[in-house]
Amino acid sequence: MTTAKLFYDAFKTKSGKTITIGTGTGTKWKRNPADKQINQELVDQIVSTINLGFNHIDTAQVYNTHEEVGAALKKSGIAREDLWITDKYCPGRSDETPTDIIDLALEQFGTSYIDLFLIHHPFFDEDNSVTLEQAWTELIQAKKDGKVREIGVSNFASVHLEKLFAISEKYGKEYVPRVNQIEFHPFLQNQSKDIVKYCHDHNILVEAYSPLAPLSRVGNNNPLIQYLKPLEEKYGKTASQILLRYTLQKQILPITTSSQQSRMKQSLNIYDFELNDAEINEIDTIGQANPYRAFFKQYDHVL
Ligand code: NDP
Structure with missing residues (x-):
């Protein structure tokens, strides 16, 4: 059986393990900043996904789940270098710079590096205290300083990526955007015009968030669900496994989540x-x- 796994083989944990699909700590897990209590259910969910074999955790400044990630790392006992942690800086949230967020995240994770650090979206208002250029330059510096291993973006269109390539030029080819994390599922195959092809042509790994949207966000009786029914029987897989497999076969790495351990277990079982x-x-x-x-x-x- 050929697998579509190889397309992201360049992305390894520090110990050299190929990364799995991601386990997300945003969307349903986002914590209100006013809520000072750590979400133990999320801590346990992350530990359980690590025990299932996930080695790729997705978080962000705006999810307010850094502390849960840190607590789960401790509780799981897994070696830091066997995990891949992605974090994101959100423009316009506060006067904090990407460097501030990276330093805070390192403290909250209790680690000395982040594997992948992204700019969460490209929409920097004129009154943002940090510009896109400044943010990207700070990510480059964080990579130089060894605080982050790879840098990238999320929700960027090609026009925004072009700007980053122009800034990166004077720093060398290891300082280009390596990942673009975007919404991707059958009902949104290009978040922005031709973005998947643009990323593939520019050696940027595309990560899919909300890969299960046709099941979890669109009404139950949509035509895709009907189409998937006989395929579930044919392959002995659930509709969610088929959607994750579809994503992989598009050379896109899914980030998913569930409060149900059985669903997370299924999500890893898509390579056969x-x-x-x-x-x-x-x-x-x-x-x-x-x-x-x-x-x-x-x-x-x-x-
Ligand atoms: P998914 O498309 O994987 O949706 C997850 C939801 O689907 C869960 O609420 C889960 O509910 C439900 N679900 C899981 N399995 C099934 C199933 N078999 N049938 C029906 N429903 C199912 O991803 P999300 O939209 O939650 O995003 C995943 C992650 O991506 C986020 O946590 C975050 O880390 C990242 N993200 C990034 C964004 C960005 O701008 N960069 C934006 C949005 C998300 P249940 O618990 O009941 O199983």
Whole structure:
């Protein structure tokens, strides 16, 4: 059986392990900043996903879940270098700079480095105290200082990425954006115009957030769910496993989450089957006929 896993083999934990699909700590897990209590359910969920075999944790300044990640690292007992932790700086949230957020995250994680650090979105208002140029330059510096291993972005269109490549030019090719984490599922196959092809052409790993949106966010009776039913039987897989497999076969690495351990376990069990071209094409076609965007709707006109 061929697997689509190799496309992200360049991304390894510090100890050299290929990263798994990501376990997310945003969306349903986001903690209100006013809530000072650490979310023990999330700590336990992260520990349980690590025990299942996930080695890739996704968090962000704006999720307010750094402390849960730190507590889970301690509780799991896993060696830091066997994990891949992604974090993100959110423009316009406060006067804090990316460097401030990286330093705070390192303290909250209780670690000396972050594997991947992203700029959460490209929408820097004129009154932001930090500009896109400053933010990217700070990420480059953090990589030089060894505080982060890789740098990248999230929700960026090609026009925004072009700006970063221009800044990166004077620093060398190891300081270019390595990852773009975007919303991706059959109902949103390009968050912005031709973004997946642009990233693939520029050697940028595309990560999918909300890969299960057709199941979890769009009504129960949508045509894709109907189409997936016989495939579930054919492959002995659930609809969510088929959607994650579809994502991998698009050379895109999914970030998913669930409060149910059985669902997280299923999510890792997607390497022993392969959708054929006709099935992928049909999922594409149904998806294109039913567009749906869960995030950044207000930016539709920009993206
Ligand atoms: P998913 O598409 O994986 O959706 C997860 C949701 O789907 C959960 O609420 C879960 O509910 C439900 N679910 C899981 N399995 C199934 C199933 N088999 N059938 C039906 N529903 C199911 O991803 P999210 O949208 O939650 O995003 C994942 C992560 O991506 C976030 O936590 C965050 O880390 C990141 N993210 C990044 C963004 C960015 O701007 N960079 C934006 C959004 C997310 P249940 O608990 O009931 O199983």
